[in-house]
Amino acid sequence: FFHFFILTRIPLPDLLKCPVFCVCISLAAVELRLKNGSHRCEGRLEVKYKGQWYTVNDDMWSSEAAFVVCREMECGDVLYIPRRAHFGSGVGPILFEYIDCIGAESTLKECCFYYIQDYSKQNFFHSKDAGVVCSGLVRLVGGDGPCSGLVEVHSGEDWTLVSEGNFTFLTAQVICAELGCGKAVSFLGDMSFKESDRQMWPQEFQCKGDEPELWFCPRVGCPGGACHSRAVRVFCSVYTEVRLMKNGTSQCEGQVEMNISGRWRALCASHWNMANANVVCKQLGCGVAISAPKGAYFVEGGDQIWKARFHCSGTESFLWNCPVAALGMPDCTHGNTASVICSGNQTQVQPPCNDSVSEPAGSAAPQESAFNCSDGRQLRLVDGGGPCAGRVEIFHQGSWGTVCDDSWDLNDAHVVCRQLGCGEALNATVSAHFGEGSDPIWLDDLNCTGKESHIWKCPSQDWGQHDCRHKEDAGVICSDFLNLRMVSEDQECAGWLEVFYNGTWGSVCHSPMTPMTLSIICRQLGCGDNGAVNYSIVPREGSRLRWVDQIQCRKTDSSLWQCPSGPWQHRSCSAEEEAYLSCAGMRPKSCPAAAPCTDKEKLRLRGGDTKCSGRVEIWHDGSWGTVCDDSWNLAEAEVVCQQLGCGSALEALQKAAFGPGNGSIWLDEVKCRGTESSLWDCAIDSWGQSDCKHEEDAGVRCSGEQFWLKTRPGSNPVRGIFSLSEMLCFILGALLFLTVIILVTQLPRWRAGNRALSGFEDALNEAVYEEIDYLATMKEDLLGSTAQGTDIPAEDYDNAEEVPVPESSPASWMREGKVSPNENGMRASQTGSSLQFSGEVADLRKGEDSPWLRQEKEGDPGYDDVELNDP
Template sequence: MSAKTPYQNQQVCSLRGECLLLLSRQLRLVDRGGPCAGRVEILDQGSWGTICDDGWDLDDARVVCRQLGCGEALEATRSSSFGAGSGPIWLGNVKCTGKESHVWRCPSWGWGKHYCHHSEDAGVICSGFVRLAGGDGPCSGRVEVHSGEAWTPVSDGNFTLPTAQVICAELGCGKAVSVLGQVPFRESDGLVWAEEFRCEGEEPKLWWCPRVPCPGGTCHHSGAVQVVCSVYTDVRLLTNGSSQCEGQVEVNISGRWRALCASHWSLANANVVCRQLGCGVAISTPVGAEGGDQLWKARFHCSGAESFLWKCPVTALGVPDCSHGNRASVICSGNQTQVLPQCDHFVSEPAGSAASEESAPYCSDSRQLRLVDGGGPCAGRVEILDQGSWGTICDDGWDLDDARVVCRQLGCGEALNATGSAHFGAGSGPIWLDDLNCAGNESQVWRCPSRRWGQHDCRHKEDAGVICSEFLALRMVSEDQQCAGWLEVFYNGTWGSVCRSPMDDVTVSIICSQLGCGDSGSVNTSVGLREGSRPRWVDSIQCRKTDTSLWQCPSGPWKYSSCSPKEEAYISCAGRRPKSCPAAAPCADREKLRLRGGDSECSGRVEVWHSGSWGTVCDDSWSLAEAEVVCQQLGCGQALEAVRAATFSPGNGSIWLDEVRCGGRESSLWDCAAEPWGHSDCKHEEDAGVRCSGELSPALFPVLLGTRTTSNSLPGIFSLPGVLCLILGALLFLVLVILATQLLRWRAERRALSSYEDALAEAVYEELDYVLTKKEGLGSPDQRTHVPAENYDDAEEVPVPGTPPSSQGSEEEVPPEEEDGVRSSQTGSSLNFSREAADPGEGEESLWLLQGKKGDAGCDDVELSALETSSVTFL
């Protein structure tokens, strides 16, 4: 026997046994976009009215949620949080215990009595009776219903498509496009919903569907049931109003047929449509007729292998108006048994040829193209499906012309970058193409000139990749919050802001969920004007519940200035929390950067703090400019070397940054361009590092920095051997300077000594002249007074004991110690000359005195200062 529905349970008996029939009284929640959240309204006497929020609390909300079959009460809202209602205010000062069957059975001031305005209307947020969990968003996943205490999965036993249609409609998720059984239950599930739903498909809510207990109280199943809802529910090809295997493409979107715009409509998309309709394969996608205002502008990015069009990735964000108003069209081969001639892929299209699949039919082609491991359908490693295997393209000769063909073939806009060396990771399987040489206007990449199919001399470390202009990424920018900040989107190779009008709760919920910040949030309009200038990429975003990411949400077209600076969106998500900084909040960029594995605090592997953990930086594009920013940010002076290939040993954890591109003057590594956080195709063997000048002796800074170049075009000039050569060169230079200084000083001393010797010789000659004059009778023998020559004040006669007077003319021998004619006193630094040695009669013996040929000939070694203070005594 089926359980009673709300329609059957409308009789309520009073405590006095009086039964009142309340068939005319109804309850609903409005202005939240769903049946289980919104402003509380009651229909009575033909008028919808509200409830005053005086005394409104979670117990009152529990009664409302249970009465509506909306599961558990999550929140009791006040002050018209869902907008002010109109009409009467039926209840005021409601005081429910939480156990009542109807909200109007709770104690209150009485029906129609209140002291409120509509600015005080009450609301509730309920968990809902049914939900889809574990899928991509609220419109796909495992079917679960709320028992009033917990969410319980529904078994796949006797679950029907009409029941799935009711669920999708109730959740505001369009139509059910698939029902899957045998989905594993959660490990924590101890219970399975013990009823089977028997919906006919027209019920507005699952709560109102008939249901029967499972036989024996146990439902037979092979697992949980999963439902996928979509706004795209059907597709057809129309020619002159009749549906067949060729014509204009129309898609049923939330129950309404809409024609597709021809912009970015590819042969891969057409193949999926033909297969879905049982019409074989696509032959061509000719230009369709002029379309009207009903054209649907969303872009499908099918690889060609999908079984349904709505399983293809789709983007609607920023899609421009249909430029030519053309409808997408397809010509299919017909039934599945028809055989078409195979393409000759080894004959390339002529250069400058305008031939393409859009303009003329051509042979059947089962090959498919996709981009993988790039974070979206428009960036990644290029892969081709052929003969049942996905293979790659070698990067020999790979350039922007080749990338243009790939991006256009996939409907991904213009090519921004042609990457090589397995930039997006190494693929597997065959390498289908090598030495590709596209002109850029070919319709398919395998129609470009190349080696023959499957012939190559490469390995997967040389796999080619592309980044197209339609590649998208999302982030929040904040100094101290992880799930609140300025919303930015990466488009056309540049980060730019998003405009906030007219973002609603659904849009904000999708944004927060996509960023891993909870499933709800709000737009903050009280923040001040943001500093700096940047693109303001997109405005008028209006997401639907069926959208699983922001990229699927319709919006205005991409523009560099879509709104004024004061309209940039600042989002605060429910999962808002402070950034998990290694240091105390607020986080400074310097505190989120460190060096590890080096031989000092200013050298090592670069590590950054993000999402609560330390991670590394990939060395792709790593050069001295990036190293300069790191060194300056850490206060480590200037960069000497940009180290690559995990020179300081591989790190661990996440590789947070890749393709970092700095100008060299940024104040923080966070100000440099880079791939989105966590989007990397690297391994830790490619971790980047730096050597900064702060690790060296300050005395060497002027020498090293004087030879440092700031050119970014030579990032490898400061390798370790280069730095060692600079240091050795600096030391050699200092040695040469010291030697040159010593040489100049030695030469100056030689010149000073030479001048002194000349003066000394002149003084000796004057004394000799005086002695000779006396011997020749020019003076009296009794004259003992000697008047020295000018500038000879220091010379004086010192009598020598044992020496006879000169008047006696003694013929005695000269003592041996005086034969040399000179005695050198080490203590007095004086030179004593013998008169006999100065006698001209000894002729030849006098020459050595003047020429220094005998005795102590070390005059050159005497210091100039000693010579200047010495005295000469003649005997």
């Protein structure tokens, strides 16, 4: 029984229901179809067998079988396997065979169908009809969203690029329609892919444009059996055509209308500006814009006015290439439609430029004005995260340049925001708040009144005349600037969804929050491709703005700002309806990578010439920020260097020595003793509270990485600090060092010993000679006394025995076989003295001090002190 279970791979619960056996049957004539789906590649699975269509009970349905179905129908990958009659209940008989596939089969009939006898005796209903959702034959990848990118089709095994060879706009239209992405805007060959990069689809599609899906288009093999080497990239959009309507006809002046999802709709004049107008005129081949009056060509009875706002810089080729914002836009007032008057055609000559950028004193700039020269000056905001915030840049004489922040204030910023259709200025930033630009600095010392229509009409220095550097680039934040974040104490990519609008953060309402809307939000935040709304979270306390509700994003929207929604309101919903989202990329907070992270990982140096020098940056509250140089000195720098494992601090640099940073200035007035293990242990003010600019960012230069704190990959760690090989090298080095120290310290003693030995030998020789002379004289005296018959007193001989002799242990004398100094009178004394001298010489050669050496040092003559008592 168990052997049969292993061979058949039937799930054990199903196998146990077999009364006696399960029989594998062949369904060679099987056909497939998917019913009730939104496209050909999704729906309820139905199998045709013996001329009749069957539904499949989801108890008999496996994911491997679903993969085979998608492959057989040329529908790409399996995206989802819905159950419980997700695509509605079918009719007719139900297939009671368990479909056993391994997933590699080309068709479902290659799988084994096990007829389970007991199942046929039970009453089954269509409430458990199985279904499948496949990706489809075609997809777009590598773009801003699912509606733009490289064209790929599924080969049955993997996704394969489509060649641009003989690719037509009609084929692009079919692809965009199949993907629910509106209509094709353009297509082009992608130069970044070469023939050797990836295999191309071996066929060319020859669509006529009316096919419901790419699968239905005729196909032919590529010429010569090999397709063109370049892949094709397609751009789809709900915005597909634009026209200017006057008196019912399309001309080079009139009301601006766009074809949006197949319907012509007028555009609202709110925030419509000359940059937008110029793009329309250029796109239509009507020259340049002369003016953009509001509502001048309004026609009653037209479709509802489209309220999305376009933010063109003027360089775009098509209006739909401009950034667009629809989120929270209010309904357009009646008759407030955008209009444009173009110069007529591109050959018409504009008046020459007037380089005088100041206007006559006391003149009031009109609300809408034409460009006054043909050089096409343009304005844009860069690196601010949207079209309505960033570094101010002007296109002049063929290149983009910046504006110096000398005298830069809100009046200047108001002109920029109004000119760009971004509302009013909230902040006039200085000191390259949005980063440093490049190329020319076009304007300096601007002195706008705030009423000018263009920034270059304000009084200023001549074009290109300045005394600034790019660290003084000016920027603005306008009221229409939008930003997005999630607020949570301990999580990244999960929390309360908030939008920054009109200078204030406010929450977002969760109704209805479709999967497409959640996908766009999570992708925009860099938190994965999908998410979910948490409805069980406890509402937040406190009062706050609840900006927007009824967000309904489409596949064609690449950001939340393009999604239709309700208007901006202070109270769009109740506190219980604030959206708390959890995205696929959810992770613990306060760590730039995977958590848990260490203090070292929350600190980095940027802009330096080595990895141990640069601007100090800190990870806090989900973003990197800088440290102000107030009170910044070597003590603080020492803590930073030690924390990063970069040795000791060499310099504590101020005044953005490594360039100004971006984002928040997290710390100010940091005070360290220099012994802290982490910058967080130092005395600091509140996070994010400072009176500094990025031109005051602090930096450090450290001595370098401390090699003994590192553990090489693959080594055996010892106590988590040293590897075993490093520990052995350290010990051997220490021993060698100690040996050298000992040798150096002993060298003077050896030299002193050698000098003492030499002096002692000289003194010894001299003492021996004196003793011989003395003994000879004494002998002569004794002989003389005997000859004269004079008696020698007995104590005279005893005095001779009292000659001081150096002491020596009797045991040492006996070991060496020497005669004791107490034997044989004077002979013993002489012999003992001689032996004792030789013993002391040996001791000196061992580096030991002797009584003789000590006497010599004291200036004693040694043996010369020995005297005999006179009679």
